[in-house]
Amino acid sequence: MINATNLMNMKIEHLEERITDYKESIKGVVDKKVQWNDLIKPLLHKTLKEITVQYELGWRVQELNWIHNNEALNISFDSFPKDLIDCTNQIPAFQFIPGGALVFSQTYSGDVFIFILFPEIDSLPTENNITEIGLFNPIDITEKLVIEKVDEFLKEMIQWELPNKPRKLGFSQSS
Template sequence: MENISELTQQYTTVLQKVQERRECWRARSKPFLIQFLTGVTQQHKLNWKAGANELMLGLEAVYLVFDHEPSGIVEQSPFSVVQKMKIGGFLSFSQTRNGQIIVWISYPFIDGMTDEKPRTDMLETIEPEEITEENVTRYIQKFLEEIIEWENNARDEIGFVRHRKPGNGH
């Protein structure tokens, strides 16, 4: 019975920590992120914006996202000309089910060029109270470095799946 008592106390403590994380996110971390990221987009003029996904309370996210824009790739046929769009890329601070925050990047992609999902990288899992100006600045720098690398690197542009002909093995 002693072991059960210890485990029930441990579980109660864990549940309390989840509630503390959610309250910290709601009261401090989320408003700070929205304000700070909005300030960054206003100070540093790029085709980006800050926003929040609040569809699921307790699983919210605040993000910095590049707007969709023409990629410079145009698909031509005898009947149409289609401008391929580059779909943003974003840095997200996403709440998990236990109230911790996952910081992650979704890379840009050219719509309709491959059948694969956009690449994502998780940077870190942190506590809501670790969302500070210093840490967020570090994540934004990492995000921009990764986006610059993506723009400069052609490795993931292989395999224009839509243009393959069935049965020719290419």
């Protein structure tokens, strides 16, 4: 027969397993945040900076500190590409819309969330202003992956600039 003391010990022993799991989960988060600080953030900064220097498109690299010590790095379109300035003279009313960013953001759990932000236009709804690329363990972030995501970002920006379906400013289109 199980008495109350044995029953209580069984319940407490069960908690020990959860406590161990919880401690391991916290250690995992700390390990990912250390990887972000020591390896991933410098890799992102170096790779994105090299891209902006090699390919002058009027973009820049930014480091951001988000709420609760979460950090992010992004590459964003900041100004019109210098070598295309002459073509804008053909259309005096042309206005470059800055924005559009590929963001590598550290989450609360230490993983890296990658997403694209599109430029904001006052007359367009903002519900489709973000495209989620994915959530990655910091150990999976490599120079190759960063370059692939910049390529994906450029494809998305080209699609944004020259969409297959025409957008009517100020009108919502129903499917």
